[in-house]
Amino acid sequence: xxxxxxxxxxxxxxxxxxxxxxxxxxxxxxxxxxxxxxxxxxxxxxxxxxxxxxxxxxxxxxxxxxxxxxxxxxxxxxxxxxxxxxxxxxxxxxxxxxxxxxxxxxxxxxxxxxxxxxxxxxxxxxxxxxxxxxxxxxxxxxxxxxxxxxxxxxxxxxxxxxxxxxxxxxxxxxxxxxxxxxxxxxxxxxxxxxxxxxxxxxxxxxxxxxxxxxxxxxxxxxxxxxxxxxxxxxxxxxxxxxxxxxxxxxxxxxxxxxxxxxxxxxxxxxxxxxxxxxxxxxxxxxxxxxxxxxxx
Amino acid sequence: xxxxxxxxxxxxxxxxxxxxxxxxxxxxxxxxxxxxxxxxxxxxxxxxxxxxxxxxxxxxxxxxxxxxxxxxxxxxxxxxxxxxxxxxxxxxxxxxxxxxxxxxxxxxxxxxxxxxxxxxxxxxxxxxxxxxxxxxxxxxxxxxxxxxxxxxxxx
Numbered sequence: 001x002x003x004x005x006x007x008x009x010x011x012x013x014x015x016x017x018x019x020x021x022x023x024x025x026x027x028x029x030x031x032x033x034x035x036x037x038x039x040x041x042x043x044x045x046x047x048x049x050x051x052x053x054x055x056x057x058x059x060x061x062x063x064x065x066x067x068x069x070x071x072x073x074x075x076x077x078x079x080x081x082x083x084x085x086x087x088x089x090x091x092x093x094x095x096x097x098x099x100x101x102x103x104x105x106x107x108x109x110x111x112x113x114x115x116x117x118x119x120x121x122x123x124x125x126x127x128x129x130x131x132x133x134x135x136x137x138x139x140x141x142x143x144x145x146x147x148x149x150x151x152x153x154x155x156x157x158x159x160x161x162x163x164x165x166x167x168x169x170x171x172x173x174x175x176x177x178x179x180x181x182x183x184x185x186x187x188x189x190x191x192x193x194x195x196x197x198x199x200x201x202x203x204x205x206x207x208x209x210x211x212x213x214x215x216x217x218x219x220x221x222x223x224x225x226x227x228x229x230x231x232x233x234x235x236x237x238x239x240x241x242x243x244x245x246x247x248x249x250x251x252x253x254x255x256x257x258x259x260x261x262x263x264x265x266x267x268x269x270x271x272x273x274x275x276x277x278x279x280x281x282x283x284x285x286x287x288x289x290x291x292x293x294x295x296x
Numbered sequence: 297x298x299x300x301x302x303x304x305x306x307x308x309x310x311x312x313x314x315x316x317x318x319x320x321x322x323x324x325x326x327x328x329x330x331x332x333x334x335x336x337x338x339x340x341x342x343x344x345x346x347x348x349x350x351x352x353x354x355x356x357x358x359x360x361x362x363x364x365x366x367x368x369x370x371x372x373x374x375x376x377x378x379x380x381x382x383x384x385x386x387x388x389x390x391x392x393x394x395x396x397x398x399x400x401x402x403x404x405x406x407x408x409x410x411x412x413x414x415x416x417x418x419x420x421x422x423x424x425x426x427x428x429x430x431x432x433x434x435x436x437x438x439x440x441x442x443x444x445x446x447x448x449x450x451x
Contacts, residue, residue: 231450250351254437260343262437264444271441275434
């Protein structure tokens, strides 16, 4: 009897140690950004390719107001409603006091400067692919935007998902820096992949998720239910989308489909970002979508 | 384009009046949905003429482009007041993607329609050259998207 208890006790200690180890927030060393100089023009490009304003600018913002990243946009999910925080340069309410390394840890590791896990509503599973150079440039660009002292809203997330430490386990399962599409890429499609898989985080909406909220990578870009509950997000692999590359480029530029319907919902935001990029980036993105394995 | 703007403001006022008059009779709702979807088809057809030239899939024809752009401006100026009776949203009836937010307080649909009318007028003014059409296409698409983003259900 006593022996069984000692074995159990040992197992519990091991389990707790594994949990503690697996769920610990990982922070990067300052060395990863050593010697990198920011490039503001590149930072602006990263800003639009990454679609920062689509969540971090208030929902009703348009025009210049989209550069005020005061947060507030709700993101509904099966786990609760997340509110995009203030990432304007305000040192109190925003991220004005962040270093480039803080931004790197947020985007690459999903960890705050205080060392706590972010919810993956912030698409760090995509941003993990962003290059250190691009993060340094984005950091510099964000600091040039208008500051707002609007406080960030708390997320509406119930038990057990409100235990942030457990997100370490989620990351252990789903956070890695492997690209999904790896075969048959050329220079153009590789550039398109960087925009789609790393910065543009297309898969966050266009790929279905498992019960834990991790992306089903075997169904990459194969469509998914709309997390806000209305309708579905379409399959954009060649298995379902037969638009030509020219059609895709036009869609990314003006939002018009080949039938001259127009982009709606969050995709209208995506188009307004993509239309800010140089045309060759939209062409690269179109070429990437044609190279994605078809999902029927 | 004072005429257009006056018509538009009249249209918005008439929408409010029509809302009361129609009181969501079923036959009217069905007809209204057909009417507004047909109106969208007319936009799409004329946009197609311009868009296919802009994309380079069809050779630029200044007369055809101007005619299509003028049609768009005329369509944008038509009062749609009676097309949008209350109770014709996606939560109330089948066959529409129109979100209830259109009719809710705080709806800025009037401003969005005004932006679209402006973009259609700009296209009509620019349609004399291929560069003009290409340049006006993005703003027009953005204006269409402005409404569809907030007020239309995704697929």
